[in-house]
Amino acid sequence: MTQKGGRQGPLVADKRYSSSKQPPKKAAPKPRKTRAKKPRPPRRHGPIVGAVVGLVRLIWRIVWGIGWRLAMIVALVVGVATLYFYSTLPDYTQLLDGRTRGSVTMLDDEGKVFAWRGETFGGQIDAKNVSPWLRDAVISTEDRRFYHHFGISPRGIASAMAINLREGRGPFDGNGGSTITQQTAKLLCLGVKFDPKEWKNEAAYEDDCRSGGLRRKIKEVPYAFALELKYTKDQILSIYLNRAYLGAGARGFEAASERYFGISAANVDPQQAAMLAGLLKAPTRYAPTNDLKRSQDRAETVLMLMHEQGYLNDRQYLDARNNPATLSQAAQKRAGGYFADWIMDTIPDFLSRDTTEDVVIKTTLDQRIQTAAEEAMQNVFDNKVKKDSEAEAAIVVMSADGAVRGMVGGRATKVTGAFNHATMAQRQTGSTFKPFVYATALDLGYTPDSMVDDSPLTVKMPGSPDWSPRNYERSYMGPITLTTALEHSVNVATVRVSEAVGREYVIKVAEGFGFAQDLPNLPSVALGVGESDLLDMTGAYAGILNGGSSVQPYGLTSLTLKGDDQPLFGKPGGIGERVISQKAARELTYMMRQVVLHGTGRRANIDGYEIAGKTGTTQSSRDAWFIGFTSDYVVGVWMGNDDNTPLKGVTGGGLPAEIFHETMKRVLDGQPAKPLPAASPAEWQSQSQQYPGQTQSAGGTAPAETRRERRNPSDSILKELLGIFGAN
Missing domain, CATH: 3.40.710.10 (DD-peptidase/beta-lactamase superfamily)
Known part of the structure; x- marks a missing residue:
């Protein structure tokens, strides 16, 4: 193709390449670079919303900064307190008998027990040798997660606080959500010994030990941790089973079992175990010697809990519920109350009301005659x-x-x-x-x-x-x-x-x-x-x-x-x-x-x-x-x-x-x-x-x-x- 005027124009290829007669070799393609995605620009807020958001972020930074430091301090204090309490705890066998005084057991003219005075201790028992029904009844009633927590149960405390608030009480008034370990700490009075200079009598001392409220809960926590560190779960439970007060002057489940049923705590059946465990809530109110029907109703609640938690199958539950526990013949009679009081008045105080020993008194009482007089009256x-x-x-x-x-x-x-x-x-x-x-x-x-x-x-x-x-x-x-x-x-x-x-x-x-x-x-x-x-x-x-x-x-x-x-x-x-x-x-x-x-x-x-x-x-x-x-x-x-x-x-x-x-x-x-x-x-x-x-x-x-x-x-x-x- 020619242009006008007879001059031949350059070819297209000539224009694409340099004056070199040969075209350049094609270069190898460079690898593609992946471009980072640019962040989306922050959503734009109005000035008021922006100020609020900024304030919240500032407060959170302050709270977080103070909070984790405070938590570290609290953890350190609790840790030091726990170690201190741990160092003061004796061998657990020394903690089984929680009485400050001894007891008086009275026998009739045939040698049968008819009355007790003071706090009776039936003897040391172990969580491993008591009736399994009793162990299960206590755990299902008092602390179902006993074998799984580390001394306290945050879930249980939160639940108790919610119940207290719902019922119009303060968060720490009423239900406490205490674990068995915390209750044991309370029974041990957090290691504080009775001092007659500080408390006018043992009753005031025990009332102080069992007082509730926030301060008591705070003190219980490191002591409960110390118990968990020092003793096994079964040892903690053993202390609890021996020291718990169960009404009618019975201290510990062995004494209570003998008092109410005339048998050892190792031999109680499910309904008897449920009645004993039910006493923990309010020993005097639910004592079967005070109101047997009320005690049986409370035991039925415990049986239901045992059934729900798998400790009783359907047949066992129905059998126990339909055959509630009853008192032994001696407990039913409660014979010789006036007689027993008179006996206590005839012996020296250091062998009766103020005794530090366990005393056994044989008497002239004839329970047949005593019953005859009561029935005649x-x-x-x-x-x-x-x-x-x-x-x-x-x-x-x-x-x-x-x-x-x-x-x-x-x-x-x-x-x-x-x-x-x-x-x-x-x-x-x-x-x-x-x-x-x-x-x-x-x-x-x-x-x-x-x-x-x-x-x-x-x-x-x-x-x-x-x-x-x-x-x-x-x-x-x-x-x-x-x-x-x-x-x-x-x-x-x-x-x-x-x-x-x-x-x-x-x-x-x-x-x-x-x-x-x-x-x-x-x-x-x-x-x-x-x-x-x-x-x-x-x-x-x-x-x-x-x-x-x-x-x-x-x-x-x-x-x-x-x-x-x-x-x-x-x-x-x-x-x-x-x-x-x-x-x-x-x-x-x-x-x-x-x-x-x-x-x-x-x-x-x-x-x-x-x-x-x-x-x-x-x-x-x-x-x-x-x-x-x-x-x-x-x-x-x-x-x-x-x-x-x-x-x-x-x-x-x-x-x-x-x-x-x-x-x-x-x-x-x-x-x-x-x-x-x-x-x-x-x-x-x-x-x-x-x-x-x-x-x-x-x-x-x-x-x-x-x-x-x-x-x-x-x-x-x-x-x-x-x-x-x-x-x-």
Whole structure:
């Protein structure tokens, strides 16, 4: 191709290459470079939003900077505290018995346990040798993640705080979310020992140890860590099982199992284990001895937790739920609360309330008789006493040597620490004192058939107004025998006998039989104006039954430190000095038998058994008594109001005699009938009858002859009496 003008133009190739005639070689392609993606530009905010975002970022940097530093400081402090506590922890076996004082265990006359005082420790147990059901029940109830956490459970604490806030409490008030390790730390009081200078008593010390709140939780954490470092999980659980308080004075699961079920903690079944574990929440409230149904309901909740967590299969769960745990026979009875309290009062404090040792006391209590007395009391008050009555009553059952076999100190029979009307209530004795007037006369030679004049009497007392006693019926019987006078509880005749034989001798005989109170040297002493308690009165009647010797009532037969073979001491009471002759005691028993057969005590009689006794009613019916006996047992009954107001329609021959009847009927049930040690009329009918106090005076009928002028006892009786009284 040519251009215009004939000149040939250059070729395209010529233009692409240099003037060199040959084109350049093609260069090798360079590798492609991967370009980094450019970041997206930040989203643009408005000035206000940007300021807020910037402020938040600043605050976060400050918080983070302070927070991790503070966390490091806290961790360091906790670590140092943990190491300190770790260094103070002893061998775990030294921590198993958490009591500050010892206990008292009481055995009945057959050697069976019937009562405990103080905090009983059943002996060291180990998490590995207790019943697996018990171990599982405790873990499922108290700390299901026990074997997996390191001492505390943040999840559990957070859950507890949420529950507290939801129920309107503070975050650290109420549920604590404590692990078993933390609870053990609390039981150990974080290693703080009891100091009487800081706490007024052990109860205040333990309250302080168990107090909640944030400060306590903070202290628990390093101590719990130290426990986890020092001991194995099973050792921590063992400390917990031994130290936990489970109600009724039981410290540890072994003591509680023995207390409630009468078996070792190694042998409890699922329902028993659930009941024991349920006590941990509130030992006193859920104690089965306080409310068995409430305790069983709580145990059902524990069984449900065990089932949910796989510790019980369906069959085991249904079987345990349908057969709830019940108390042992001894725990059901809770026999002898008043008796046990009385025993505690009769021994030194350092061996009872303040003992640092475990003490075992063998007693005279007969649980069959104790139950008989409790049932008799309940029966009479349920069926024969008005529902709104506030009257109280007491019963003492005693053997002839003074051994107390049963005691009920109030109409509430199954209590502990209550006012004991049998031992603490000092009351006028009324006509129950009269047998000691006749005991004096019989010992001085009178016989049951000796005569006394029941006619108006005025006794002159130097320096005081004359006194004229009156009979209850406001009538007089004239000449009557001593037996008739006692049988119908004739006041005037009794005063005449007392003045004839010498009231000072009557007082000495009564004191010889055990009256602790000073008796007034007044003519009215014959009618029981002196005061005594039911225990001493029953003991005095035991002296009549045993043939005329005094007794000191007792309930303890031996006291031994647990683990020792030799007792520290034996029984402190029993039969003492002779007070009246055996002949006089036998004659008096005959007279008191007539009281029950024909006189004021007829309601006390029991067909087929020989019973002697005496009624008593004090001025304005403030107190009513009946005390009587068979050949083996003496039963004393008192009834009255705590405020000393008069009883309504009650005399000794009424409700007290019926309580006696109900008690003795149960005591004698199944026992063979035995004759009383009573004299027969043939034994004294050959003796001459005496007729004290018949001489008339201008001022009325009064004893004109002294005891020495009227009495004609044998020389041996006189010598015996003077020897007893120490007279010249």
